[in-house]
Amino acid sequence: MVDQSLKIFATKLPREWTDEQVREYFSAQAAVLEVSVFKDGGKSLGCAYIKFQSKTEAEEVIKNLSKEVISNKKIKLRWADGEAERLKIDRAPLPKPARSKYIQYTSSDGRPYYYNTETGLTQWEEPIEMAQxxxxxxxxxxxxxxxxxxxxxxxxxxxxxxxxxxxxxxxxxxxxxxxxxxxxxxxxxxxxxxxxxxxxxxxxxxxxxxxxxxxxxxxxxxxxxxxxxxxxxxxxxxxxx
Missing domain, CATH: 3.30.70.330 (RRM (RNA recognition motif) domain)
Structure with a gap:
C-alpha cells in the first residue's frame, strides 16, 4: 500500500525561486524526491508541493521550517490534501436515471440549487444525473x-x-x-x-x-x-x- 503522507504543501515561498532552489532549500532538512512549483505563464506563484522519502522526514520538515522567515515572509507548511484521490483509478461514468429525482431552484442571488424529492434535502452541487x-x-x-x-x-x-x-x-x-x-x-x-x-x-x-x-x-x-x-x-x- 502506498503511503499517502509523504507530500507537503508550502506557501509564502520567494516567487523568484525555481524548482531547483526549492529542492535545495528543503534538501537541507531531508531527502527530497519531488518538487512541483505552481506557475502561471512561467512565473512562480510562491507555492509548491514537496515530496519526501518518509512520513517521519516530512513531519520533521514541517516542525523545523514552519516558522522560518525568508525575504520577510514566514513560510507556511502543511500536509498536501487529496493525495489519496490523486492515485485513484479512473472511475466509470455513472449511468443517468431515466427520471430525475431532483428539482432545480434559484436562490435570491441567482445561484442554482437542487431539491431531492426523495430525501427532502437541498444541495448546491449539481447532481450528476442532471449535468450536461x-x-x-x-x-x-x-x-x-x-x-x-x-x-x-x-x-x-x-x-x-x-x-x-x-x-x-x-x-x-x-x-x-x-x-x-x-x-x-x-x-x-x-x-x-x-x-x-x-x-x-x-x-x-x-x-x-x-x-x-x-x-x-x-x-x-x-x-x-x-x-x-x-x-x-x-x-x-x-x-x-
Whole structure:
C-alpha cells in the first residue's frame, strides 16, 4: 500500500525561486524526491508541493521550517490534501436515471440549487444525473480585474466542472486547470476569467470557501489585478440550504 503522507504543501515561498532552489532549500532538512512549483505563464506563484522519502522526514520538515522567515515572509507548511484521490483509478461514468429525482431552484442571488424529492434535502452541487456537457471557452484571459486564481480544487474536476460552478456569476471566457506534464493529473489549482469585473467580484464573494467533494475552494482575484470594487460588496451568507 502506498503511503499517502509523504507530500507537503508550502506557501509564502520567494516567487523568484525555481524548482531547483526549492529542492535545495528543503534538501537541507531531508531527502527530497519531488518538487512541483505552481506557475502561471512561467512565473512562480510562491507555492509548491514537496515530496519526501518518509512520513517521519516530512513531519520533521514541517516542525523545523514552519516558522522560518525568508525575504520577510514566514513560510507556511502543511500536509498536501487529496493525495489519496490523486492515485485513484479512473472511475466509470455513472449511468443517468431515466427520471430525475431532483428539482432545480434559484436562490435570491441567482445561484442554482437542487431539491431531492426523495430525501427532502437541498444541495448546491449539481447532481450528476442532471449535468450536461459544457463547451470549454478557449480565450486566454479577461481584462485586468476579471481573472481569478482558484486553489484547492477537487482532483476529479476538469474545465467543464469549472464552467458549471462559476458560470452562474457571469460570462466565463476562459477556464483552465493546471496539470502535471508527465502524468496529466490535476495539480489542484487553476484559473477562471470573466468579461466583467462585477462577475469576478461576485464569484469571489460566493465561491471563496465553498465546500465541494471534501474540498474548501480558495478563490481570489489574480495577483497584481487590484479590484477596489471588491470592498463594496458585503459578505455572502447562503440561505436556501
Amino acid at each position: 456537457p459544457i463547451k470549454t471557452p478557449s480565450a486566454p484571459q479577461g481584462p485586468p480585474g476579471c481573472n481569478l486564481f482558484l486553489f484547492h480544487l477537487p482532483i476529479e474536476w476538469n474545465e467543464q466542472d469549472l464552467i458549471k460552478y462559476f458560470s452562474p456569476f457571469g460570462n466565463v471566457i476562459s477556464a483552465r486547470i493546471m496539470h502535471e506534464k508527465e502524468s496529466g493529473r490535476s495539480k489542484g489549482f487553476g484559473f477562471i476569467s470573466y468579461d466583467s469585473k462585477i462577475s469576478a467580484v461576485n464569484a469571489v464573494k460566493m465561491m471563496n470557501g465553498y465546500q465541494v467533494l471534501g474540498k474548501r475552494l480558495k478563490v481570489e482575484i489574480k495577483k497584481g489585478e487590484y479590484l477596489p470594487e471588491y470592498v463594496l460588496y458585503p459578505s455572502y451568507q447562503p440561505n436556501p440550504l
